[in-house]
Amino acid sequence: MEPGVWNDINEKMRRYNGLKVYRDGLRVMPYGKQSNDFFEVETRRSKNAGAAHYSLRNMIGAISLTKKYNSNLKDKAGREGFIDNKASKAFRDIIELLLVEVANRYFGRSSKSIRGTFTKPLEEDYQQRKAALDLKEQKAKDKKAFNNNLKSYAPKVIELLTQTKLYLSEVESLEKNSENILKLQKKAGDIGQKILTIKISNAPRTLKGNQETLYREYKSNLAFIQNTLKETQTFLNSELERLKPKEPGELAYSQLQRNAKYIQDQLRAWKVEARGILSKEQQRIDALIDEKNKQYHKIAQPYIAEVESNRMSLAKCLELLDRKREEIQFENEQIFSPYLSTLSSLKESIDLAGLAYFSIDQADEMREEIDRLNSLAQLGITVEIISHELHHMQHDTEIALEKVTDQIKDKSTTENLVRTYRALNEKLKFLSPLKLSGEAERDWISGHEIKDYIEEFYGNSINDINLEFSSKFLTLNVYDEKSRIFPVFINLINNSKYWVKQKDNNAQQILLDIVNDKVVISDDGTGVHEDDIKSLFTIFFTKKVRGGRGVGLHLCRSNLAAAGHTIEYAKAPEYQLLNGANFVINFKGVKYDG
Numbered sequence: 001m002e003p004g005v006w007n008d009i010n011e012k013m014r015r016y017n018g019l020k021v022y023r024d025g026l027r028v029m030p031y032g033k034q035s036n037d038f039f040e041v042e043t044r045r046s047k048n049a050g051a052a053h054y055s056l057r058n059m060i061g062a063i064s065l066t067k068k069y070n071s072n073l074k075d076k077a078g079r080e081g082f083i084d085n086k087a088s089k090a091f092r093d094i095i096e097l098l099l100v101e102v103a104n105r106y107f108g109r110s111s112k113s114i115r116g117t118f119t120k121p122l123e124e125d126y127q128q129r130k131a132a133l134d135l136k137e138q139k140a141k142d143k144k145a146f147n148n149n150l151k152s153y154a155p156k157v158i159e160l161l162t163q164t165k166l167y168l169s170e171v172e173s174l175e176k177n178s179e180n181i182l183k184l185q186k187k188a189g190d191i192g193q194k195i196l197t198i199k200i201s202n203a204p205r206t207l208k209g210n211q212e213t214l215y216r217e218y219k220s221n222l223a224f225i226q227n228t229l230k231e232t233q234t235f236l237n238s239e240l241e242r243l244k245p246k247e248p249g250e251l252a253y254s255q256l257q258r259n260a261k262y263i264q265d266q267l268r269a270w271k272v273e274a275r276g277i278l279s280k281e282q283q284r285i286d287a288l289i290d291e292k293n294k295q296y297h298k299i300a301q302p303y304i305a306e307v308e309s310n311r312m313s314l315a316k317c318l319e320l321l322d323r324k325r326e327e328i329q330f331e332n333e334q335i336f337s338p339y340l341s342t343l344s345s346l347k348e349s350i351d352l353a354g355l356a357y358f359s360i361d362q363a364d365e366m367r368e369e370i371d372r373l374n375s376l377a378q379l380g381i382t383v384e385i386i387s388h389e390l391h392h393m394q395h396d397t398e399i400a401l402e403k404v405t406d407q408i409k410d411k412s413t414t415e416n417l418v419r420t421y422r423a424l425n426e427k428l429k430f431l432s433p434l435k436l437s438g439e440a441e442r443d444w445i446s447g448h449e450i451k452d453y454i455e456e457f458y459g460n461s462i463n464d465i466n467l468e469f470s471s472k473f474l475t476l477n478v479y480d481e482k483s484r485i486f487p488v489f490i491n492l493i494n495n496s497k498y499w500v501k502q503k504d505n506n507a508q509q510i511l512l513d514i515v516n517d518k519v520v521i522s523d524d525g526t527g528v529h530e531d532d533i534k535s536l537f538t539i540f541f542t543k544k545v546r547g548g549r550g551v552g553l554h555l556c557r558s559n560l561a562a563a564g565h566t567i568e569y570a571k572a573p574e575y576q577l578l579n580g581a582n583f584v585i586n587f588k589g590v591k592y593d594g
Helices: 003-016 040-047 086-107 115-174 178-197 209-243 247-309 315-346 352-407 410-427 447-462 483-498 530-535 554-563
Strands: 016-024 026-028 060-065 441-447 464-468 474-481 509-515 519-525 566-569 584-588 590-594
Touching: 003 040, 003 060, 003 554, 026 590, 115 178, 115 209, 178 209, 178 247, 247 315, 352 447, 441 447, 441 483, 447 464, 447 474, 447 483, 474 483, 483 554, 530 590, 554 566
Parallel strands: 016 060, 464 509
Antiparallel strands: 016 026, 441 474, 474 590, 509 519, 519 584, 566 584
């Protein structure tokens, strides 16, 4: 819904919700209050929300009775409800059965009509929302881990930087012999091993403030350490080659042993950590399986008791047992199928974390691109809308200029005025999107004013069309802004004006009338194809061969919705006054003269 319409309906739900009872037009209390559940609407819903569709908070209902035809429903002494007799019990049973049957047939879990058409879209929507939630949780987890690692590792990198600088000074003051070189190479290996324990990966795409400064400093220090180690190792290796030690094979083997120890130490640490995680995960899965094993019995056992006590038929019990099994199986599949798929991917050595980071990064990048495209599209829509509105303003201005030039005798002044207007009109075509400031004034707008404005706007250009305003329409009074209401009628008349001329052998008639307190704008043009009705108010949708932008009806709905009014294409026969297009406007807060 448009925001204005939704707010209006939401407010009505808040004020009028509940199932109320009226007798001879007077409210019977306390039925319909939140604190009174005479028809046990909330009681049924609390037991089974999937089957009991109705809720007092989200329903507006009324039961209309008369004393003449319901004489056995008698008021209590304080007029607070009905006396508890056979009639009141029968009355309550009828309403309860009606609500239960309608819910079961059309809306409840077992419904095959309305609910069935929504099941698949709801499941798809659930999957999308779950994926979005998982992505959000993963991003929050990654962000928290990054922040914690940055706070912890940044000081450690500075300490390692100090050790590296001391190591570099030792290399520069090195006494060239193979024993010293081997010692320095071992120090370099120790520093390199420490780097592995303080590396931060998968940083967020955007960092701000102190966090960005700290991360840049961390990366700069780490890069200096790594480059220093690489350069000194190259230097030490060349020095060792130049000295030509007596047992080069033995020295190479010692280096191999040191490097293998670094790798083994790291693998041993990962093994301990992995086993700890797997052990906890095994315990969690065992507990979850145990819980799921008992779930079906816990839910289904009461049905057996209902059958044994003859409170439920066997057929109904078997149906419920199968339905609960399907529900639980679906729930279990949602839990374990992705889990097993993840384990299978791990078995194939697929880097799920890397894929997740890549997907998140790609999604963020695409989202930013979509935001930019949306901004660009909004800019284009704004320009198109302004162009549409300026077209009508231009016509108004030209009419006013014609009147002014007839009254001013100094032709040079009028010529200058017209020339200036035309130059301004040309510039407006290339203006950036505009935003008008200031609050427009609201006032009562009569049907006569709307008629006069339309006739003055179109002037002689509509003389060949039979434009009629019913006497009921002329009594209309709407409280709103003229700048909001007048363009709506101009757009609708303009559409009708175009389409009545596209049909042969018609009266070329446009009628404005009132039906059921709603304004109807009707014409005898070509009408709207049934397949196009759903798209009528969509931006840029048009069927005009020439001169159509597809903006007018979208603007009509948006303008009206801003004040809580609505517009729709008429489908009900009572609103189809002529054989062409029929639009119905439901103004909020109208009155009629006389």
